[in-house]
Amino acid sequence: MSSSILLRSAFKSAASKNALRSALQVRHATSSTAQYVPGGPIYKGTVNDPTTFPPSSKVHGSYHWAFERLLSASLIPLTGAAFVTSGTAYPILDGILGVSLVMHSHIGFDSMIVDYLHARKFPILGPIATWTLRTATVATLVGIYEFNTNDIGLTELITKVWTA
Numbered sequence: 001m002s003s004s005i006l007l008r009s010a011f012k013s014a015a016s017k018n019a020l021r022s023a024l025q026v027r028h029a030t031s032s033t034a035q036y037v038p039g040g041p042i043y044k045g046t047v048n049d050p051t052t053f054p055p056s057s058k059v060h061g062s063y064h065w066a067f068e069r070l071l072s073a074s075l076i077p078l079t080g081a082a083f084v085t086s087g088t089a090y091p092i093l094d095g096i097l098g099v100s101l102v103m104h105s106h107i108g109f110d111s112m113i114v115d116y117l118h119a120r121k122f123p124i125l126g127p128i129a130t131w132t133l134r135t136a137t138v139a140t141l142v143g144i145y146e147f148n149t150n151d152i153g154l155t156e157l158i159t160k161v162w163t164a
Contacts, residue, residue, distance in 0.1 A: 071104055082155045083162070094153040098144035106137045 078097045085093065110133060119126035148154060 068107055071100060071107070075100055075104060079158075082158045085155055090155055091148060091153065094148045094155055095145075097154050098148060099141065102137060102140050102144060106133065109133050 078093070078100055081093055082097055110130070113126070113129045113133060117126040117129050119130075144154070147157075152160070
């Protein structure tokens, strides 16, 4: 009889230790101070939570890919035309070349931000980088407009740099 009481009390203490351990694990898993995981911040939610899919859009589908390739391919003849027309002022060529170069750069940097600073993994840094890129793109477009209208223009600049 005494061994059964001893056994029962040992079982209760083991069960209470396991309950205490599992309660501490739950508290630790839901605590606000998350541990560092190599590779960046911790995702919010669990692995069983569904992911949100962006709404379907033609702009981010095959048309977007075709526009990127067309823009990249068009830079070759535009740059060649700037060399051929050296010494003469072509404001339309300056404008098209300026916008094409800036948009090509914007698309490339935006792809890097989407790939490496995704908003789900970096909820603060991702949007900051995106808006910084947008601001820099608009400022660059304004600067190129000012340079083409109030100064020598891109084609003349390419000519001067080439012959310097």
